[in-house]
Amino acid sequence: MSALAVAMPAYATPMTLAELDALMTSTTGPSAHVIELHPQLAARLLRRNRHNRPLRESAVEDYARDIAAGTFLLNGEAIKLDVRGNVLDGQHRLHAIVKAQTPVTTFIICGLPAATQATMDSGRRRTAADALSLDDEDNSSTVAAILGRVWGWKQGDRKFNRRSRPTIAECKALLDEHPEIRRSAQIALRTHHAFPHIPPSALGTAHHLFNAINPDQAAWYFQRLGDGAELPAGHPILALRARVTSERAKEGQIAWARHLAYLVIAWNATRDDRSLSRMVLRPNTPVPTPK
Known part of the structure; x- marks a missing residue:
């Protein structure tokens, strides 16, 4: 040969x-x-x-x-x-x-x-997080996870149950278009450290969506979500914290889309200055639109 x-x-x-x-x-x-x-x-x-x-x-x-x-x-x-x-x-x-x-x-x-066909494609496929890490991107895993969810949101997937995922090139293009996602990842990790019942990818995706609506209110919202301080009875953030804490205690985990839906429901109620004593969401309900 x-x-x-x-x-x-x-x-x-x-x-x-x-x-x-x-x-x-x-x-x-x-x-x-x-x-x-x-x-x-x-x-x-x-x-x-x-x-x-x-x-x-x-x-x-x-x-x-x-x-x-x-x-x-x-x-x-x-x-x-x-x-x-x-x-x-x-x-x-x-x-x-x-x-x-x-x-x-x-x-x-x-x-x-x-x-030789039997030996092909036996390696581990490189992920978006791997590619961002090779680019020396801080918080590469969290940034990649947020990019994947934001990409899905832009595709109109409000239940986050489609099998389609962005390619590495699409993730990098989205980060170039929205470099502020890096800041969303930082805030997500900080909030998760203070209140570890919501995954950073959901927190970061929500922050990206809310920050585009009102940056000052988004900053306050995630600070209070993390510490729960100085919130009156009936405040939507308290209802959110109580809901995810109790649901995780009963069921062990919560579907990712439900996390984002809870975050949006509490955000919308906060924006409307509306009390919320308890949070109810039917299964398989699309994530509502933040306002």
Whole structure:
């Protein structure tokens, strides 16, 4: 078997169907190439996708959004073919190229033994928190969690039960658009330290939403949520603190969307200067809109 040959031009050029077919049927051993892979070529490769794991539509959607946005980068990951041209790895990227109807520059490795498929994709997938940590982002895990929830909110997911999640590129773009989320993460962690019954991701998401409405009132709201000080009987924040404390004691945990819903209900009542002796929320209720 020959050594791995890497063809890496300064700029990848489009590959013709004939050139692709020649690569797929090459018997000279493994070879790696950087190509501009067009949708029609991706569709041709998918005809040889005969033995692979079940397709995950959510992964195809994630890749397709990045491809359409131009944030799908050449990062060393490759479309991998066996000695007969069958797809061993990369089916989700191929489907995404077809879905986005946009070409991408990618590595393609041909001529691999079919048995190597069993060893592919065995590593742990990098998360948004990992990527932010590599960027030396403070509170990277909390920032990433808030970004994921804010992205869902922007997509109109008010029950937070959709399986779609933002890609790393989408999380970074959202942070560039809303750098104040870093401050929301700091306040969330500080509030959680004082009142540990609500997860930081819910606190940070709520702070981001409330701060956009009234920064001064949001600052006061989270200070009082943390310490419960100087609040009169019937104040919505006291009802919120009592509700999550008792519900966690009885049920052990609370669905994430309920945490955010409780935070919004108490915020809206506070904004309306309305008393709230107890907080009731029917199961599977969408999170109300902050005002």
